[in-house]
Amino acid sequence: LSERLGGVFDRLTKAGALSAEDVTAALREVRVALLEADVSLPVARDFVKRVQGKATGAAVTKSVTPGQQVVKIVHDELIATLRGDEDPGKLKIDNPPAPILMVGLQGSGKTTTTAKLARRLKEREHKRVLMASLDTNRPAAMEQLAILGGQIGVDTLPIVKGESAVQIARRAKSQATMGGYDVYLLDTAGRLHIDEVLMDEVQAVRDAVSPRETLLVVDGLTGQDAVNVATEFEGKVGITGVVLTRMDGDGRGGAALSMRAVTGKPIRFVGLGEKTDALETFEAERVAGRILGMGDIVALVEKAQQTLEAEQAERMMKRFQKGQFNMNDLKSQLEQMLKMGGMQSVMGMMPGMAKMSKQAEAAGFDDTMLKRQIALIQSMTKKERANPALLQASRKKRIAAGAGLEVSELNKLLKMQRQMADVMKKMGKGGMLKQAMKSMF
Ligand code: GDP
Ligand code: MG
Numbered sequence: 481l482s483e484r485l486g487g488v489f490d491r492l493t494k495a496g497a498l499s500a501e502d503v504t505a506a507l508r509e510v511r512v513a514l515l516e517a518d519v520s521l522p523v524a525r526d527f528v529k530r531v532q533g534k535a536t537g538a539a540v541t542k543s544v545t546p547g548q549q550v551v552k553i554v555h556d557e558l559i560a561t562l563r564g565d566e567d568p569g570k571l572k573i574d575n576p577p578a579p580i581l582m583v584g585l586q587g588s589g590k591t592t593t594t595a596k597l598a599r600r601l602k603e604r605e606h607k608r609v610l611m612a613s614l615d616t617n618r619p620a621a622m623e624q625l626a627i628l629g630g631q632i633g634v635d636t637l638p639i640v641k642g643e644s645a646v647q648i649a650r651r652a653k654s655q656a657t658m659g660g661y662d663v664y665l666l667d668t669a670g671r672l673h674i675d676e677v678l679m680d681e682v683q684a685v686r687d688a689v690s691p692r693e694t695l696l697v698v699d700g701l702t703g704q705d706a707v708n709v710a711t712e713f714e715g716k717v718g719i720t721g722v723v724l725t726r727m728d729g730d731g732r733g734g735a736a737l738s739m740r741a742v743t744g745k746p747i748r749f750v751g752l753g754e755k756t757d758a759l760e761t762f763e764a765e766r767v768a769g770r771i772l773g774m775g776d777i778v779a780l781v782e783k784a785q786q787t788l789e790a791e792q793a794e795r796m797m798k799r800f801q802k803g804q805f806n807m808n809d810l811k812s813q814l815e816q817m818l819k820m821g822g823m824q825s826v827m828g829m830m831p832g833m834a835k836m837s838k839q840a841e842a843a844g845f846d847d848t849m850l851k852r853q854i855a856l857i858q859s860m861t862k863k864e865r866a867n868p869a870l871l872q873a874s875r876k877k878r879i880a881a882g883a884g885l886e887v888s889e890l891n892k893l894l895k896m897q898r899q900m901a902d903v904m905k906k907m908g909k910g911g912m913l914k915q916a917m918k919s920m921f
Contacts, residue, residue: 510772514771531550538553551781552777559764562747568747568748571601577661582594583713587670588698593697599757601662608660612651613637614667616644628756632756635659696709697722700736701726719745722743722747727752749761807897855885
């Protein structure tokens with residue numbers, strides 16, 4: 481695949497920004513890669529379409545081809561899609577006893593995952609855990625859970641013949657309450673395919689215990705079918721998260737993207753083997769790399785971007801040394817701060833600047849403020865940015881109004897730029913700047 485991609489990329493012309501043709505050509509290969517990774521067709525199609533819009537017009541880093549750049553954008557977007565806002569490893573299990581419902585098709589790995597999760601909760605979070613099998617169709621499945629419980633030292637609800645799934649669920653609930661358990665896991669019966677009887681039963685169990693978490697267990701090797709399973713369970717039962725099993729196999733794990741896209745629910749864990757300790761918290765980066773299978777290209781583009789950033793920083797330092805510090809420089813600094821999420825920027829690391837950055841912090845210099853100041857600079861013309869002294873009162877008013885701010889804000893910004901330029905000049909003369917640079921790079 482890499483070879484084929486290489487071919488396409490070579491044919492692409494080098495340019496400053498990605499053209500629609502560049503993007504289309506590279507995305508054709510990306511689409512194939514996604515399908516080869518077993519991402520479902522509609523999900524792959526939607527994903528590619530979304531990236532198309534984002535990538536067109538994006539800047540191409542020097543020394544990488546447009547095609548490589550597209551792969552990097554795809555990779556980043558894949559991570560963003562796979563990763564939810566929530567911490568995947570953190571289940572909502574306060575207010576004991578918290579019921580967790582495990583659902584999915586037969587053979588997906590529900591019983592195994594139930595035991596894995598019980599072990600994790602016991603060992604890592606020191607929870608008192610109770611497990612119960614609701615698989616009334618297969619006595620062997622109940623035995624299986626009891627045996628696993630014995631292995632990991634987690635209690636299982638005693639088996640009572642002739643009970644319905646709902647009856648077992650109710651008994652688990654009262655046992656968990658009376659026995660002082662923190663969590664109880666309900667391992668439901670699966671079917672080979674989705675059917676009404678299964679869904680009705682799972683719904684009844686859900687209504688009987690109101691689970692805090694309902695985890696859909698899906699075989700990570702299932703491809704196109706994963707979407708149907710996810711849609712059904714999400715629609716009929718409602719799930720709070722997904723566990724992908726058999727991620728220790730050869731599959732590329734495209735089901736992860738399909739599940740996430742279709743349900744919008746976080747992927748919480750991945751199963752990496754048959755043993756009860758083979759469960760890991762879902763990591764978007766790892767799975768994204770595996771789905772795309774273009775790790776080399778992503779690494780290459782990241783390296784090129786880092787090199788470029790270092791070059792830019794050096795160029796800027798040369799200007800500073802000459803005592804040049806205009807609004808463009810200030811804008812870069814503000815953007816850098818925004819990116820680094822605070823005042824720990826280039827400026828903050830330089831002697832003489834540290835104090836100023838502390839003052840700025842004390843003055844409520846937060847993200848909103850940074851964004852406002854950047855907006856102010858953006859409203860200036862090229863000439864004004866290069867030489868802010870040109871700004872007349874009337875222009876100041878217009879610029880401030882354009883950014884929806886008071887003129888006093890703009891004056892503050894101008895003062896800041898003048899102070900910075902002063903410091904740069906002084907430092908440049910004393911050779912301090914060179915020293916500061918050395919300590920930074
Ligand atoms: P259930 O029918 O959904 O309860 O599925 P089981 O938990 O009984 O699992 C079915 C089979 O899949 C068993 O042989 C498990 O050992 C195996 N299995 C479950 N999870 C994993 C996994 O993450 N990796 C591998 N390699 N096998 C797994
Ligand atoms: Mg089972």
